[in-house]
Amino acid sequence: MHYGGDYNPEQWDEATWLDDARLMREAGVNLVSLGIFAWSRIQPDEETFDFDWLDRVIDLLHENGVSVDLATATASPPAWAAARYPGILPQDENGATYWPGSRQAYSPSSPDYRRLAARLVTAIAERYHAHPAVVLWHVNNEYGCHLHYDYSDNAARHFRRWLEREYGDIETLNRIWGTAFWSQHYGSFDEIVPPRKAPYSHNPTGLLDFKRFTSDTLLELFTMERDIIRASGAAQPVTTNFMGAFPPLDYAKWAAEVDVVSDDNYFDPNDPLSFRGAAFSRDLMRSLKPGVPWLLMEQATNSVNWRPSNAPKAPGQMAALSMQAVGRGADGILFFQWRQSRRGSEKFHSAMVPQAGLATRTWREVTALGATLAGLPALPSGAEGGSGARVALVFDWQNWWAISSPDHPVRLDWLALVQRWYAALHRQNIAVDLVQPTADLSAYSLVLLPHGYLLTEAAAGSLTAFVERGGHLLVTPFSDIVDEHDAFREGGFQVGLRGVLGVTVEDFGALVPPAAGPGQSSAGETAGGVTALAQPGQDHALVDAPFGSFRGEYVAEELQLLADDVTVEARFSSGRTAGLPALTTRSSGDGAAHYLATVPDDEGMLALTRWATRAAGVEPLLATPSEWVEVARRGDVLTLINHGPDTVSIAIAGVDVTTGAAVDGVELGRYDWALIRTEENA
Numbered sequence: 265m266h267y268g269g270d271y272n273p274e275q276w277d278e279a280t281w282l283d284d285a286r287l288m289r290e291a292g293v294n295l296v297s298l299g300i301f302a303w304s305r306i307q308p309d310e311e312t313f314d315f316d317w318l319d320r321v322i323d324l325l326h327e328n329g330v331s332v333d334l335a336t337a338t339a340s341p342p343a344w345a346a347a348r349y350p351g352i353l354p355q356d357e358n359g360a361t362y363w364p365g366s367r368q369a370y371s372p373s374s375p376d377y378r379r380l381a382a383r384l385v386t387a388i389a390e391r392y393h394a395h396p397a398v399v400l401w402h403v404n405n406e407y408g409c410h411l412h413y414d415y416s417d418n419a420a421r422h423f424r425r426w427l428e429r430e431y432g433d434i435e436t437l438n439r440i441w442g443t444a445f446w447s448q449h450y451g452s453f454d455e456i457v458p459p460r461k462a463p464y465s466h467n468p469t470g471l472l473d474f475k476r477f478t479s480d481t482l483l484e485l486f487t488m489e490r491d492i493i494r495a496s497g498a499a500q501p502v503t504t505n506f507m508g509a510f511p512p513l514d515y516a517k518w519a520a521e522v523d524v525v526s527d528d529n530y531f532d533p534n535d536p537l538s539f540r541g542a543a544f545s546r547d548l549m550r551s552l553k554p555g556v557p558w559l560l561m562e563q564a565t566n567s568v569n570w571r572p573s574n575a576p577k578a579p580g581q582m583a584a585l586s587m588q589a590v591g592r593g594a595d596g597i598l599f600f601q602w603r604q605s606r607r608g609s610e611k612f613h614s615a616m617v618p619q620a621g622l623a624t625r626t627w628r629e630v631t632a633l634g635a636t637l638a639g640l641p642a643l644p645s646g647a648e649g650g651s652g653a654r655v656a657l658v659f660d661w662q663n664w665w666a667i668s669s670p671d672h673p674v675r676l677d678w679l680a681l682v683q684r685w686y687a688a689l690h691r692q693n694i695a696v697d698l699v700q701p702t703a704d705l706s707a708y709s710l711v712l713l714p715h716g717y718l719l720t721e722a723a724a725g726s727l728t729a730f731v732e733r734g735g736h737l738l739v740t741p742f743s744d745i746v747d748e749h750d751a752f753r754e755g756g757f758q759v760g761l762r763g764v765l766g767v768t769v770e771d772f773g774a775l776v777p778p779a780a781g782p783g784q785s786s787a788g789e790t791a792g793g794v795t796a797l798a799q800p801g802q803d804h805a806l807v808d809a810p811f812g813s814f815r816g817e818y819v820a821e822e823l824q825l826l827a828d829d830v831t832v833e834a835r836f837s838s839g840r841t842a843g844l845p846a847l848t849t850r851s852s853g854d855g856a857a858h859y860l861a862t863v864p865d866d867e868g869m870l871a872l873t874r875w876a877t878r879a880a881g882v883e884p885l886l887a888t889p890s891e892w893v894e895v896a897r898r899g900d901v902l903t904l905i906n907h908g909p910d911t912v913s914i915a916i917a918g919v920d921v922t923t924g925a926a927v928d929g930v931e932l933g934r935y936d937w938a939l940i941r942t943e944e945n946a
Contacts, residue, residue, distance in 0.1 A: 265637040266559065266596030268330070269616050271296035273321045274305040275605060281321060284603060285328040287617060291627075292634025293330055296602060297561065298322070300335040300405045301367065303384065304342035310380075313387050326397035333503075334398045336388060336489050338381040339405035340367040349376040354414040357460045362411060366609075371414045372481045373422035378488065385489045389496035403489045403504040406528060407482045412512045413474070415458045419481075424453040426477045440749050441469045468669045468750045475665040479514045487521055505561040506552075508545035509679055511668070514661035516700050519552035528562035528600070531585065533575040539907045540687045542585055543894060546592035547651070547686075548659065551698040555646050557595035560586070565599050566614035566626050574612070579625060580935030583633050584905050587937045590640075591896035591903025593649060597637060640939075641921060644899025652897040653695035654709040654882045657686060658716060660701055666718040666750050667742070674774040674818050676742065681863065682714045685740070688869035693884040693895040694877055705730040710880035712873075715863075716743040718750060724760025731764050732853030736880035738872075739765060739859045741819050742772065764857045766827035766850035773820040773841055773861075776803040802839070805862055807846045809834035811875040814868025816846065821861035823848065833858070847872075888914055893932070902940050906932035918942035 268288070273281050288296070299306070299318065307313055322332055346352055346364045354362045354371040362369050370377045392398050431437040434450055443449045448467055450456055459466040459474050490502045501523035506515050508529055519525055527549045531538040549558045565582055567574040577585075586597045604615035611619075618626045643649065659682065667678045689696050697708070701723035705711055711730055716723075716739070724744065731737045744758045753759040758768045805820035806813060810833065820841040825832075827850060834847035841861075848859045856879070864872055877883075885895045885902065892908025901921055906912055911933045920927050921939035930938050 265590070265640055265643075266295040266331075266598065267291075267634050267637045268293040268295040268602070269297070269599035270300060270562065270601040271298050272301065272601060272603075272605070273298075274302050274317070275607075276603065278320070280603075281324060284617075285324055285330070287622075288325075288330050288602075289328055291616065291631045292638045293602075293616075294638075295331045295333060295399070295596065295598065296325065297333040297335060297402050297598065298325075299337045299388075300402065301337070301340050302335070303337040303340060304344075306337055306388070307342065307384060309344055310348065315387075315391055322392065322395060322397050326395075330397075331399040332395075332397045333400040333402045334388070334392055335402040336381075336385045336404060336493075338384060338403075338485075338489065341370050341377065341380065345377075345380055349374075349380075351418065352377045352380075353416070354411055354419075355416040357413075357415045357458075359415070359460065366410070368410050371416045371418045372478075372485055373414065373416070373418040375418070378485070381485070382488060382492060385492045386496070389493045389498055393493070393496040393498035398498075398500055400500055400524075401490075401493050401498065401502040403486050403493075403502060406505055406507055407486065408478070408510070408512045409507060413458075413478055415460050420457050422481060423458055423474065423477050424456055426480065427456060427473065428453050430473070440751070441467055442751065443467070465671055468666075468671070471669055472662075472666050472750050475512065476514075476662075478512055479517065479661070482513060483518055483521065486518070490521070503559070503561075506549065509548060509659075509682075511664065511679070515548075515552055516659075516661060522553075524556060524559060525549050525553045526559040526561035526596075529560065529589075530562075530564055530568055532571065533567070533577050533581065534571075534573060536907075537687075539585065539588065539894065539905075540690050541683060543588060543592065543690055543896070544683055544686045546589050546594070547696055548698045550593035550651065551659075554697075555650070557593055557645050557649070559596035559598065560589040560594045561596070561598050562600040563598075564614050565616055565630060566618075567612075568614070569610055569612035576614075578935065579629075582629055583636070584907065584935040584937050586633060587903060587939070588894070588896070588905055590637075590643070591898055591901075591905075591939070592651070593898060595643075595645070597633070636922070639922065643901060643921075649899045650897075651695045651697060652885070653697040654707070654880075655689060655694055655877065656697050656699045656703075656705060656708040656711045657682070657689075658701050658711065658713045659698040660716065660718075660723075662748065663716055663718040666746065667715060669750070673742075673772040674777065676715060676818060678715055684866065684869060685712060685714050685873070688866070688873045689877075690894065691870060691891045692874060692877070693886055693888060693893075694873070694882060695885055695897055702726045705735065706733070708735060709882050710736045710738065710877055712876075713737065713739045713743055715740050717745045718748065719744045719746075719760050720748045721760060727761065728764045728852075731855040731857050734854035736855055736876065737764070737857045738876050739857065741821050741861055741863060761857070762826065764850065764852045765848070765859045766830040766857075767823045767825055767845075767848050767859050769821045769861070770824050771822040773805075773822055775805065775816075775818055775820060775839075778803055778817050804839075805836050805841060805846075806838040807834050807862060807864070807868070808837045809847060809871070809875075811871045813837070814871060815865040816862025816868070817865060818863045819861070820846075823859070823861050836862075886914070886916060888912070900941050900943075902942055903937065904930060904932060904940065905937040906934060909934055916940055916942065
């Protein structure tokens with residue numbers, strides 16, 4: 265089990281390096297990420313490389329039993345680069361330049377940036393590819409984090425080349441983009457610009473393609489650096505740190521290019537239910553590269569510095585969330601950062617070695633966690649370390665990008681809704697994998713398609729085949745509306761899944777979005793005066809179902825039944841759609857497909873997913889006395905964590921992995937956890 269964090273020795277003198285090595289041994293640290301923001305120290309000017317200091321640091325770490333995740337240092341170009349090559353700087357949609365003085369101020373499409381980055385990576389890889397301390401390569405850092413999109417002239421030129429590769433000729437692009445609308449016809453690719461500031465809505469297909477282009481362009485940077493590392497003779501695995509469900513980058517596509525998935529995760533201690541969001545991110549990372557352990561590359565030991573209110577973690581919470589990652593497949597627990605900075609923007613961000621000193625709870629918890637991880641036996645990994653999930657939740661970045669565009673019947677915060685569906689399953693301790701719609705679905709009994717607005721023919725075929733082979737498919741509203749180009753298909757809606765669902769939507773029946781706070785919708789958009797003007801009942805539609813009544817929100821779709829064998833499971837009981845179907849089922853082949861015509865509230869999601877999992881024959885991993893207790897499976901090991909304020913007793917028999925002792929029941933206080941090996945999960 266890897267344990268450590270980001271190490272930035274360039275911020276400290278050599279006497280501190282020696283102290284760091286001693287403290288790392290004390291804390292049980294065995295891996296640090298090194299050199300992430302050290303470009304200006306490694307290369308103080310374009311003609312000079314200084315590796316002497318880095319040699320000494322790497323050798324010192326190696327002598328003290330600490331391995332290195334060596335970064336390529338390309339995440340933040342030095343000031344001299346922008347001064348000599350101002351075209352390296354990115355621009356926003358208004359044409360304003362992002363200047364040096366922060367970090368990540370570079371245009372991903374800039375030839376000068378690419379040339380300078382490639383030269384730096386070549387020098388680093390050639391020097392350290394065979395160093396015994398280097399066990400992992402860390403390319404760049406958090407691609408796209410602070411600068412989601414670049415609209416510069418460099419980006420415009422690169423976007424045109426990307427489009428020409430995608431479409432071949434300009435008339436094909438015109439047809440697929442639908443440029444006959446609003447006189448948007450292009451005579452050549454040279455006339456196309458990124459979706460910069462415009463009077464009104466952009467072409468939705470063009471906007472979708474720009475998001476694809478951005479993800480692909482940043483992926484080009486990663487593969488460029490990775491290939492340079494490989495060319496040096498380096499045999500160590502190569503990664504770059506993901507950031508959970510990050511909108512601009514299609515991590516499902518990226519995962520095929522990294523050797524190991526690593527993730528940065530910073531849940532908010534101000535939110536008592538944020539452990540569910542953290543679990544969602546862990547399961548997403550685990551699912552991106554099935555059978556390959558992943559790394560929690562960054563988290564905070566305590567508070568962060570960048571929220572309006574930066575609450576500290578409660579005693580024991582850091583260890584509990586770390587073990588949550590272990591239980592959901594992680595083979596490494598690391599932090600940002602090792603030693604708390606004394607200067608700079610992140611000086612208030614907590615670290616493993618706090619500014620407040622070693623006589624602190626943070627340091628005590630850091631050393632205790634290090635000892636715990638060091639004492640763990642080998643945990644199930646690879647094919648034997650699976651989650652045991654029989655439920656798959658479709659998570660598709662392409663759909664996310666498309667559904668996030670404006671000009672829809674109602675604005676849906678897709679990620680928030682997906683996380684609510686996940687939370688409903690998490691509350692029941694149902695194991696969940698997050699999958700692409702075209703993935704191999706044969707291991708699952710239930711697949712949930714959450715608001716799959718964009719659905720390709722291949723995806724529809726995959727989901728249909730899943731049902732015909734005996735699976736249960738639950739399709740939620742605003743699904744199967746457009747093709748991969750964000751265009752309607754011939755024949756109305758649900759064209760791809762109509763054969764298996766036996767229903768189609770006639771009208772989406774938009775409702776006033778429920779308020780998430782004063783003047784806000786749940787999607788975080790200003791609600792204006794709409795909610796105040798709404799008449800009673802316009803913000804929801806009640807649904808009567810055999811598993812209980814619930815409140816439907818956002819839409820109350822008007823369904824047309826297309827087959828005599830469609831069963832109406834629930835009907836709307838209020839509003840415009842009173843009496844119309846709200847939930848249907850149709851058997852097809854050996855399975856069944858369900859369609860839901862509204863978005864349930866939280867308790868409705870809980871009841872509906874309980875009904876759907878039972879219909880599919882899916883059981884919870886373990887019955888627990890409280891929804892504050894989460895359970896995850898890693899092969900034959902169950903991880904139990906109590907996030908609630910009250911001590912709970914859990915009926916479980918097996919062997920405690922940390923002690924080797926037999927257990928017959930477990931008692932967990934707040935933020936207590938246990939790893940139990942059970943025979944029935946073997």
